[in-house]
Amino acid sequence: MLRTTTMIRFAPVNCGRLLVTRFLSTPREIVRYNLLKKLGHSAWVQRRTMASTVTKNSQGPTAIVMMNMGGPGSLDEVEPFLTRLFTDGDIIPLGPFQQKLGRFIARRRTPKVRKNYEMIGGRSPILPWTEIQGKEMCKILDTLSPQTAPHLPFPMFRYANPLTEDVLDRMKASGVRRAVAFTQYPQYSCTTTGSSLNELRVQLTKKNMTNDFTWSIIDRWPTQPGLIKGFAESIQAILDTYPKNEQDDTIIVFSAHSLPMTQINKGDSYINEVAATSYAVMQQLGFRNKYINAWQSQVGPTRWMAPQTMDVLTWLAKKGHKNAILVPIAFTSDHIETLHELEEYIAEAKALGMTGVRRMPGLNDNASFIKGMADLVAGHLQKNERFSTQFLMCCPGCNKESCKLRKEFYNKLVKQRTCEPLISETQNASGICV
């Protein structure tokens, strides 16, 4: 059991504006959090590289590269973060004026977004959470897969520090040879995991590092049992905060970042994988509550996947419902969309009469979830997987060059494994296949 789990689970969830430090409010946790900050993640990774627990025959160190969008680490990083976001044609396609228009939009939105970050403590909590997840996951991984130990977690963000190019340097400095690109988006979309992998492709090529590591990819994991258990536990914990006689009438609103319909109409698998996750979570919870899949954070005038989360709350309020739990089903760590945007929805819903809308915190350091991540990576290493079969399927209706390049690049980069799996069926250790 991780130390913060109990505290997080029973933290008041409908508490208006949240500060990231409020997640870490016991003296022990504050010491731990500050120590982590002081030491720096790299120092911790460095220490682990030299760790004495590594088995003699290990082929490690193995980098577990935790890919995500990231978030600004300070208010001054908001503009560079938005600039990277809006100039990324994979997530926000702006045509031939991508760079200029992207910079312009980023500059215009910075003041408003800065204010939002001020409200959640002046920085995104996504990096601290990813670092905690990585450390705990790697501890378990060292036990599950000593042949590939030590496992070193490397958060790698698409739009914020630590950026891809810097992480690659750190990986090299840490003596890593084997690397798993492990997306932290459980459900695949070309706009998220696809974009991160495009950036990795670009940086590996630019830095002439394609031969420096032996790569494999975990590109989607929408129904991984630990992930599902983590969601179910976290939802149950919030359900338990309602009076007993209100629990059955509390509606579970799964809220995922929406996508433009143009993307969905091309065949992007994201919404289907989100649906697979939410269905599996409800199955784990025994379908005791009503639920709905909703979509948040739509921007611009085009058509996006609906129903929108705020519309759902408005409609439920009109129908006389009081209680709902907002579940951020497509993110695993808290960040601006879960901390600020969902709180805004809650405030709006309250004004409409839905007085009992509460927010499920991100999975963050939920122990079942982190154990699930470790199981997933261990299984991936043991089976010598390259990536999912689905990874080589470009959306049928898409002709983007970046998608084609990604597919070709990784199909070449990630070698076919020809030797035996790392762990045989009887769990005897055998050699690592690189």
Place this chain on the structure above:
Amino acid sequence: MLRTTTMIRFAPVNCGRLLVTRFLSTPREIVRYNLLKKLGHSAWVQRRTMASTVTKNSQGPTAIVMMNMGGPGSLDEVEPFLTRLFTDGDIIPLGPFQQKLGRFIARRRTPKVRKNYEMIGGRSPILPWTEIQGKEMCKILDTLSPQTAPHLPFPMFRYANPLTEDVLDRMKASGVRRAVAFTQYPQYSCTTTGSSLNELRVQLTKKNMTNDFTWSIIDRWPTQPGLIKGFAESIQAILDTYPKNEQDDTIIVFSAHSLPMTQINKGDSYINEVAATSYAVMQQLGFRNKYINAWQSQVGPTRWMAPQTMDVLTWLAKKGHKNAILVPIAFTSDHIETLHELEEYIAEAKALGMTGVRRMPGLNDNASFIKGMADLVAGHLQKNERFSTQFLMCCPGCNKESCKLRKEFYNKLVKQRTCEPLISETQNASGICV
């Protein structure tokens, strides 16, 4: 194992225009099929009511009402079928002119649709298949749940014979007291299962029969293990018809009837449950093939869920793919959409260069699927379920009177069970709870 399974599984699937009798091409099957037709379903049900195998303490007979859209039993039934379909505001909302406009559209479409039915043997195969499924399911149910035996299958169709009003009469004549309204659409939509249950509500009220049977409802079952196994076996059987070296490059295209976006934007759960089914099927198959969820049978100028099945095939053809399997994921029996429409897509795809597109036949009499249905109903009876929790959730964005009425009607009609479950955890029989 059911008798026809092997034959169906290895029947040539890409055989152009199909006749329903081609599914039943061995002498033994033809004898069986003709006997069924001659005896008539009612006669068979009658005989079972008197059957000597029923246990003395049974609370049966229990009607398993198999609700579906149905299809015309002859070419002359095409127009009445289309008229019922287009005048049903639950599935095709035409506003205040529903009746007049619906009749007009039905009349106009009849000649074309008649031709389509001519091509598949002059009638829809949905009733014969449903009768076979019902008989086989009930045989298993009698063993699994002797307390509620005999179980009598009653196909009940929304737009074709046997219509709701007639089936209710037959149920009464058969001495039925307990009835399970068992939707044959695995994934719930207000436009399908919702419409069937609305019709049942209307007819029960009209015929003053609300107290004649003790009802419960199986309103959705998108990931029932037997259903998933049935799909996986059927897909594997088609995969096995490709040369070994082509199997990995064969793309699985799950094709479900599309829905207008207006319906989805209100919060209809259908597309999410379809995604849960297809994901579970791929999981069962070990994710060895690439796959995509696509949507077929769009009509009219409004926006519907996409990508459309034919678009997907067109795009795949452009990208140089040759092989794909079309899987009718939202129907369990063959009918016009699976037999005729998918064959049309296959012919079009062939013209575009996709020479290896094949169609998975409906689950029809797949043994795993039928065992799954029996397990589902047995569990439902044993747990004394009313309906799913989700069933009382109207789409948040919908204010249709029929939806509200349905919810209220069944919440009242289907009694809360207060006694012990039918079968205790140790599988000892106890009394039935009505």
